[in-house]
Amino acid sequence: MTAPRGQDDATGPDRTDLLPPGHRVGDWVVTELIGAGGWSTVYAARPAEERRDRPGRAPDSDEVALKVMPTAGLAPRQARRIVESARREVELGRRAGHPRLIGLRESFVLSAPELPAVDGAIVLVMERAAGSLRELLDAGASGADRGRLIAGICEGLAHLHRSGWVHADLKPENVLLGRDGSVKLSDFGLATELTGTHGYVPPMGTLDYLPPERWRAPLGELGVQVRPSADIWALGVVIHEVFAGGASPFPGATPVARGAAVQEYGEGRAPLRMDHAVPPFWRALAADCLAPTHAARAPHTAESLLARIAARESAQGGTREDTSESTRETEPHDAGTRGPGAHGAGARPARGRARAVVLAAALCGAAGTTLWADAVREDPSGRAGGRARTVEVFNAERGCQDRVDRDPQCSLGLAIDPLRPYAAGNVVPTRVWHGDVLTADCRLPDGQPVIDEEDLQSTLWFRVRLPHGSPYPAAWLPAVRTKDRPPLPGCPRPPAVR
Numbered sequence: 001m002t003a004p005r006g007q008d009d010a011t012g013p014d015r016t017d018l019l020p021p022g023h024r025v026g027d028w029v030v031t032e033l034i035g036a037g038g039w040s041t042v043y044a045a046r047p048a049e050e051r052r053d054r055p056g057r058a059p060d061s062d063e064v065a066l067k068v069m070p071t072a073g074l075a076p077r078q079a080r081r082i083v084e085s086a087r088r089e090v091e092l093g094r095r096a097g098h099p100r101l102i103g104l105r106e107s108f109v110l111s112a113p114e115l116p117a118v119d120g121a122i123v124l125v126m127e128r129a130a131g132s133l134r135e136l137l138d139a140g141a142s143g144a145d146r147g148r149l150i151a152g153i154c155e156g157l158a159h160l161h162r163s164g165w166v167h168a169d170l171k172p173e174n175v176l177l178g179r180d181g182s183v184k185l186s187d188f189g190l191a192t193e194l195t196g197t198h199g200y201v202p203p204m205g206t207l208d209y210l211p212p213e214r215w216r217a218p219l220g221e222l223g224v225q226v227r228p229s230a231d232i233w234a235l236g237v238v239i240h241e242v243f244a245g246g247a248s249p250f251p252g253a254t255p256v257a258r259g260a261a262v263q264e265y266g267e268g269r270a271p272l273r274m275d276h277a278v279p280p281f282w283r284a285l286a287a288d289c290l291a292p293t294h295a296a297r298a299p300h301t302a303e304s305l306l307a308r309i310a311a312r313e314s315a316q317g318g319t320r321e322d323t324s325e326s327t328r329e330t331e332p333h334d335a336g337t338r339g340p341g342a343h344g345a346g347a348r349p350a351r352g353r354a355r356a357v358v359l360a361a362a363l364c365g366a367a368g369t370t371l372w373a374d375a376v377r378e379d380p381s382g383r384a385g386g387r388a389r390t391v392e393v394f395n396a397e398r399g400c401q402d403r404v405d406r407d408p409q410c411s412l413g414l415a416i417d418p419l420r421p422y423a424a425g426n427v428v429p430t431r432v433w434h435g436d437v438l439t440a441d442c443r444l445p446d447g448q449p450v451i452d453e454e455d456l457q458s459t460l461w462f463r464v465r466l467p468h469g470s471p472y473p474a475a476w477l478p479a480v481r482t483k484d485r486p487p488l489p490g491c492p493r494p495p496a497v498r
């Protein structure tokens with residue numbers, strides 16, 4: 001959750017020493033402080049011994065992030081705001097889990113009478129990320145596969161929008177990065193479910209990422225109206241920042257000054273100026289995201305942007321991002337751009353540098369586990385013609401559709417051989433869950449018939465890529481396990497496996 005509208009980004013009171021390492025919080029033990037936002041402090045934690053040993057539990061020896069949102073000592077209105085923010089996070093985590101969204105494991109109210117400052121705080125237990133896009137940008141992000149990062153953000157937004165939600169606070173701080181470099185959108189404290197074409201959010205948001213219409217939006221009883229196009233605007237700012245050393249496309253020394261520049265542009269009194277460092281393809285994409293009105297932005301959905309990125313990757317035959325193009329071309333909408341690499345008034349000071357350098361290194365060689373780009377680049381057969389697509393896993397068991405905890409009971413298997421019965425001896429060790437997005441590179445129409453729990457039968461299979469390090473480079477998803485039917489080339493018939 002972020003600063004009240006009309007103020008600079010809030011940093012909040014210093015709460016960094018609230019929970020020392022070793023402190024027990026529910027079933028978790030704090031290991032270190034990760035960072036603090038306006039209303040919350042985030043700690044790394046590991047499961048307490050007895051949680052690890054609990055019979056029948058999924059193994060969760062891995063670290064989690066605890067987002068602690070204290071309510072003690074706040075005015076009733078502020079406390080209500082925290083509770084509302086936590087409610088939005090939990091609701092979204094419960095209903096719209098996805099590999100491109102940070103996973104929420106549980107939430108509880110902390111009872112800590114010995115620590116009055118956090119007694120009664122709301123705690124969200126989340127999947128722990130390795131760092132954030134903000135840290136990566138602060139470290140320079142050179143060498144990171146920036147196109148893949150942006151595709152990951154688009155995937156997360158496309159899923160949110162498809163599910164009827166608006167994030168409403170997209171910014172590099174809220175784009176987290178897994179250890180494998182995968183993108184995970186986070187911080188759903190302002191996320192809102194659409195009712196019709198709009199959702200409603202409290203009059204808050206991070207000034208640098210608010211579209212022109214938000215500066216004039218009336219505050220109604222339910223809050224301020226937002227639409228998915230607000231996330232697309234924020235995405236445009238983020239794309240610019242990713243390629244322009246963290247600089248905003250809007251000039252100004254403070255968020256308020258940059259907000260004034262956004263309004264000038266929105267009213268047609270100033271052109272859009274982009275840094276020369278932004279390569280032409282990404283410049284065009286960012287310009288569409290930054291169309292000045294909702295109406296002009298609306299055609300540029302996250303889905304359509306993702307398709308443009310995929311088409312470009314295909315056309316390039318899966319070559320790595322060519323950052324050298326960044327200084328070559330000038331586009332009509334960038335007359336008056338800043339010089340190459342100039343960070344301009346919109347640049348931010350570097351912070352969190354050491355952690356970010358590690359992250360950048362991880363990203364350079366990283367293999368995101370489910371991004372489409374990997375398959376385009378790595379199709380071993382070369383037969384996909386670079387036309388990899390994603391398929392979202394569908395589990396017909398309703399009890400599994402709302403779960404985000406990756407319970408083994410709700411996992412689904414991928415076949416080794418689509419021509420053999422889909423049974424225990426014919427599945428790879430990698431499991432998948434409802435909502436996972438897999439990269440598919442071809443389809444086999446006449447494999448082994450599979451019938452799902454709702455008696456749907458199909459002989460169609462998709463060949464999907466598996467993460468690096470998996471014993472099998474690819475496996476097979478039966479079509480009854482996805483609702484997607486991407487236009488893919490036919491697979492060569494796999495050789496019989498004995």
Ligand SMILES: Nc1ncnc2c1ncn2[C@@H]1O[C@H](COP(=O)(O)OP(=O)(O)OP(=O)(O)O)[C@@H](O)[C@H]1O
Nearest residue numbers: 001002035036037038040042065126127128129132
């Ligand atoms: N699940 C997570 N794993 C690792 N780091 C996280 C996680 N969630 C948040 N963080 C980091 O913790 C810090 C604080 O996050 P928090 O969401 O409280 O505030 P913020 O997003 O920085 O600010 P705001 O108050 O504007 O939302 C940030 O640096 C963020 O990148």
